[in-house]
Amino acid sequence: MVTALFLAACSGGNASEGSEEKVTASTSGKPQILRVSIGVNDQHPEYEGVEKFKELVESKTDDFEIELYHSGQLADDRSAIEMLQLGSLDITIPSTSPLVNFVKEFGVFDLPFTIPNEKVADELLDGKFGDKMLDMVEGQNLVALAWWENGFRNLTNDIRPVAKIEDVDGLKIRTMENEIHLDAWKALGANPTPMAFTELFTAMQQGTVDGQENPFPTIELSQYAEVQKHVSNTNHVYTPFIFLFSKTIWDKLTEEQQTILSEAAVEAGEFNRQRNREVADESLEKLKKSMSYTEVTPEEHKRFQKAVKPVIDKHADGIGAELVDEYLNAIEEIAGS
Numbered sequence: 001m002v003t004a005l006f007l008a009a010c011s012g013g014n015a016s017e018g019s020e021e022k023v024t025a026s027t028s029g030k031p032q033i034l035r036v037s038i039g040v041n042d043q044h045p046e047y048e049g050v051e052k053f054k055e056l057v058e059s060k061t062d063d064f065e066i067e068l069y070h071s072g073q074l075a076d077d078r079s080a081i082e083m084l085q086l087g088s089l090d091i092t093i094p095s096t097s098p099l100v101n102f103v104k105e106f107g108v109f110d111l112p113f114t115i116p117n118e119k120v121a122d123e124l125l126d127g128k129f130g131d132k133m134l135d136m137v138e139g140q141n142l143v144a145l146a147w148w149e150n151g152f153r154n155l156t157n158d159i160r161p162v163a164k165i166e167d168v169d170g171l172k173i174r175t176m177e178n179e180i181h182l183d184a185w186k187a188l189g190a191n192p193t194p195m196a197f198t199e200l201f202t203a204m205q206q207g208t209v210d211g212q213e214n215p216f217p218t219i220e221l222s223q224y225a226e227v228q229k230h231v232s233n234t235n236h237v238y239t240p241f242i243f244l245f246s247k248t249i250w251d252k253l254t255e256e257q258q259t260i261l262s263e264a265a266v267e268a269g270e271f272n273r274q275r276n277r278e279v280a281d282e283s284l285e286k287l288k289k290s291m292s293y294t295e296v297t298p299e300e301h302k303r304f305q306k307a308v309k310p311v312i313d314k315h316a317d318g319i320g321a322e323l324v325d326e327y328l329n330a331i332e333e334i335a336g337s
């Protein structure tokens with residue numbers, strides 16, 4: 001495959017029969033397969049996004065065939081990132097939170113209650129700050145092409161309705177594999193435990209954990225209502241999805257191929273964001289029917305925010321104090337404009 005690619009790169013573009021309008025650098029006549037792995041299932045707006053990515057790329061070139069794998073069939077977020085580093089997987093679109101185990105600076109996005117709404121998230125990620133963060137993966141043998149959306153996270157549990165901090169007390173909460181999330185839940189009085197997403201459903205079913213937190217689409221479309229009774233709009237943190245490509249594979253592509261892929265990643269990301277928001281509203285309505293829904297009041301949100309503030313202070317140095325300032329200032333500037 002490496003040889004074919006190398007030859008392809010040298011051929012300078014050779015339109016294959018019947019597709020003159022498409023860009024192609026392939027001389028073998030066979031498209032290069034690019035495997036995309038995501039952790040959520042094929043009902044999720046992230047899957048709609050990868051379907052869009054596939055459609056966009058394959059309509060522009062015959063060089064690639066995009067293969068989609070969902071539900072962590074190939075790997076969970078963390079192992080998928082490792083496979084990209086080794087060049088044994090081409091693309092994955094994980095939450096930024098497990099990426100912190102590779103690039104600590106991504107911890108900015110895990111600081112609770114810092115991004116106030118989707119408008120701010122978009123401007124932050126699509127602006128200078130977001131571009132700077134995309135560049136940070138390079139030393140890890142990764143290329144980051146675009147921001148997609150996982151979204152605002154909300155708490156579910158099987159024990160009691162959560163309307164205030166005191167209700168969180170002692171709950172065994174699964175978090176992503178990320179120290180900041182662990183500390184935030186500890187600060188709220190919970191008993192958190194980190195776990196890969198792929199193990200979560202069984203853990204809730206078996207009662208190893210009482211609850212978890214994820215955006216409404218994931219809660220609803222992963223059928224958590226089967227194993228969880230209560231959901232609250234804690235909205236405690238916004239998780240971006242980041243579109244990652246294996247740098248080993250990327251560096252063997254022509255510039256033209258790279259452009260097609262990166263433009264498709266951005267365009268499919270816009271589609272994913274839009275769909276994610278529509279689905280989040282629909283999912284919440286459905287969850288209100290299948291679970292008990294508790295609204296956290298704005299005053300109580302302020303109490304939550306105050307309780308986790310020490311976690312931000314504790315982790316600022318580890319992430320990089322200057323970067324944290326830059327992140328918080330950028331948010332303030334956008335939110336105030």
Ligand code: TF8
Nearest residue numbers: 039040077094095176197214
């Ligand atoms: C989590 C995340 C996941 C995503 C996905 C598996 O709770 O929110 O849903 O990162 O890629 O682990």
